[in-house]
Amino acid sequence: MRVERRGSVAIITMNSPKSLNSLTPDMCAVLCGAVASCECDEAVRAVVVTGTGRAFCAGGDLHTIASLHDDREAAKGYVRCVGKVASAIAHSAKPYIAAVNGVAAGAGFNLAIVCDFVYAASSAAFTQAFSRIGLVSDCCGHFLLPRAVGPRVAKSLMLLPEKLTAADALRLGLVGAVVDDDELERKVMEVAEKLAKQPPLAVKYSKKLLNNLSEFDEIMRQEEEIQAELITSEDCREGIKAFFEKREPMFGGRS
Numbered sequence: 001m002r003v004e005r006r007g008s009v010a011i012i013t014m015n016s017p018k019s020l021n022s023l024t025p026d027m028c029a030v031l032c033g034a035v036a037s038c039e040c041d042e043a044v045r046a047v048v049v050t051g052t053g054r055a056f057c058a059g060g061d062l063h064t065i066a067s068l069h070d071d072r073e074a075a076k077g078y079v080r081c082v083g084k085v086a087s088a089i090a091h092s093a094k095p096y097i098a099a100v101n102g103v104a105a106g107a108g109f110n111l112a113i114v115c116d117f118v119y120a121a122s123s124a125a126f127t128q129a130f131s132r133i134g135l136v137s138d139c140c141g142h143f144l145l146p147r148a149v150g151p152r153v154a155k156s157l158m159l160l161p162e163k164l165t166a167a168d169a170l171r172l173g174l175v176g177a178v179v180d181d182d183e184l185e186r187k188v189m190e191v192a193e194k195l196a197k198q199p200p201l202a203v204k205y206s207k208k209l210l211n212n213l214s215e216f217d218e219i220m221r222q223e224e225e226i227q228a229e230l231i232t233s234e235d236c237r238e239g240i241k242a243f244f245e246k247r248e249p250m251f252g253g254r255s
Contacts, residue, residue: 001030003037008045008196009189010038017053022061023107028081035088045196048188049089049115050099059106059129060138066240068231076228079138082107083220086114086139090216093204095195099188100124100166100175110139113148113174116207117195119188120166121181126174128161133239134251138227143219148174229255 002013012034014021021027038044051057060082068075089096089111098104098115106129112118128145130137137145137158146154149172157164166178179187195203230236234254242249 001027001034003034005044006189007193008043009048009192010041010044010046011048011050012038014049014051014057017051017055019061020053020055020058020103020105021051021108022058023082023085023111024061024064025078025081027061028085031085032088035085035092038094039088039092044094045198045200046095046097046192047092048097048099048192049111050188051101053102055103055105055108056098056100056124057104057108057111059108062133062240062243065133065231065236069237070232072228072232075231076224079224079227079231082139083224086111086144087216087220089114090140090211090213093200093207095198095203095207097188097192097195099184100126101181101184103127105129106137107139107141110137110141110144113144114140117191118175119184119191120169120175120178121184122166122178123181124166124169124178126164126166126169128158131159131161132249133243134233134235134237134249135230135239136223136226138223140216140220140223142223143216148172 002015004011016027038047064078068078096115097117098112100112100118100120102124104112104126109126109128128137145157153172169175170178235251238251239249
């Protein structure tokens, strides 16, 4: 993880390219710490979140999830750990910009769209992916995605999880703009610097009113309970096994 400052803009960079910046417990803890640090620093007026390598964030770490098949409480703790990152950004008084440099999958997709602004490189791709391994969307996807694209499109993206190109994401309104890969940093910094010049209190309260998070925490709580149940199901075991074996899963609807 790298955190750097450029004037009033903080840049949080997920830097585990070998794992496609997947959300291990350690990654989540460091991300939460970075967000908290930005929140406490009055000199930080806007925050950029991005990744290194081929991915923005590949979502939940499958090796971690596989290790939790027999421990529902630990599974719930892991889902809560991932959700805390999205919650911290959603409740932040500061504007966040996702610079999606590559694949944003599963919780990584939701981590992007919880940000206030999303810009994507032309090579970026988005997929909910959860149902492929017998899970539901988490990281408050059930709150975020329907508000971004409407409930019918959200159901399609969650239950028929095809990969979206950056152009697809732009068409659906998930991203604000798509730029050439080598232009992403410049574009995002241009927007971040403009945001950093806005009145902080007005930004804070506009974000609070627009986000209207009255249901956010309740949906997050429900996702924790349901996802923990699913992580310990036979379907999830089969989904992850099939993923590693590079074959189609055979789901049976077994708990």
